Amino acid sequence: MCIRDRTWLGTATPHEALALRAAGLDGRIMCWLWTPGGPWREAIEADIDVSAGGMWALREIVAAAEAAGRPARVQLKADTGLGRGGCQPADWPELVGAARDAERAGHLRITGLWSHFACADEPGHPSIAAQLAVYRDLVAYAEKEGVEPEVRHLANSPATLTIPEAHFDLVRTGIAMYGISPAPELGTSAELGLRPVMTLAAAVALVKDAPAGHGVSYGHHYTTPADTTLGLIPVGYADGVPRHASGSGPVLVGGKVRTVAGRVAMDQFVVDLQGDRPEAGAEAVLFGPGDRGEPTAQDWAEAAGTIAYEIVTRIGARVPRVYVNETADEVTGGVSR
Ligand SMILES: Cc1ncc(COP(=O)(O)O)c(C=O)c1O
Secondary structure, three states: OEEOOEEEEEEOOHHHHHHHHHOOOOOEEEEOOOOOOOOHHHHHHOOOEEEEOOHHHHHHHHHHHHHHOOOEEEEEEEOOOOOOOOEOHHHHHHHHHHHHHHHHOOOEEEEEEEOOOOOOOOOOOHHHHHHHHHHHHHHHHHHHOOOOOOEEEEEOHHHHHHOHHHOOOEEOOOHHHHOOOOOHHHOOOOOOOOOOOEEEEEEOOEEEEEOOOOEEOHHHOEEOOOOEEEEEEOOOHHHOOOHHHOOOOEEEEOOEEEEEEOOOOOOOEEEEOOOOOOOOOOEEEEEOOOOOOOOOHHHHHHHHOOOHHHHHHOOOOOOOOEEHHHOOOOEEEOOOO
16 A cells, blocks of 8 residues: 555454564554454554444444553545445444544544445446545545544555546555556556566476376376376465366476466376476476566466466465565565575
8 A cells, every 4th residue: 555655554354464563564554354353452552553344343443442541543444335344325424423422532543534446447337436426425524524534545456557536545556566467458467567576486396207198187187198298396276276277277397388287286286298308396487477488377367267366365375485686576486496
């Protein structure tokens, strides 16, 4: 999340926000996905901006602020049409009124007013203008009631890239931070001025000969059509390689793009190398920016029938993260580097 010269970090869960703070990140952190009984007090004590989209949340925040002996920083969330989290417009006056009362009583400070788009990745979708209008009305109402938000925010990545009037004070970019286009319909990463920063690579674990007619991996959904060589790639669905990409996921091995042969297993999958014999230990690149001819996260999304968001966010915990150039601007996962 960015605001002029200041950077905010936004997290879904409070545990993510608390982990960032514990890791030494100072600056503003906002966290929006709360459940009853959540760690409100810990968040308040860690100087995290919390979010309230309903009266139950506000009540828990006030109690936690009293227990902590300090005011909470609260951002009020409106459901302007997504139909997910946040306060319905009809309930906004009650939420704003109660938050203002709590602010006057010194329990909290209202730091933000925010909402989230439903269809920002579909340019021209009528819900975009409708949500913008509702959001403006709800902000105007709150400001009339005396709310002085530091930040008003509505835009996710597609809105950041294509709807300038939705930028307000801060934008909450997720997939764009990975350098990935939110949707192919909006353009490729390059067309949007983005460059994918994440590479997932593994070391080829084994290369071996196999005769024609040999079944490969669980269920034998692939059978070698001729005498061949098989390469074993030691990452599987437990590492975030989608099982739905069985028989279709692309991998760059030994300078050629190969396809997952048969099923992706929990920890590994196989490629048919068609007689090539890269060394065991050679790099297999599942996805990256594409500069070296490697597939991209979008290619995997298409192979698995999903979106690139799911490919980059599901990399498993046991895949080592390697931050390149000490700027943490590239992450290389896999078992090899
Ligand atoms: C509330 C909220 N804001 C921002 C984002 C980021 O969306 P995007 O990755 O499309 O930028 C998300 C994504 O899950 C979200 O839930």
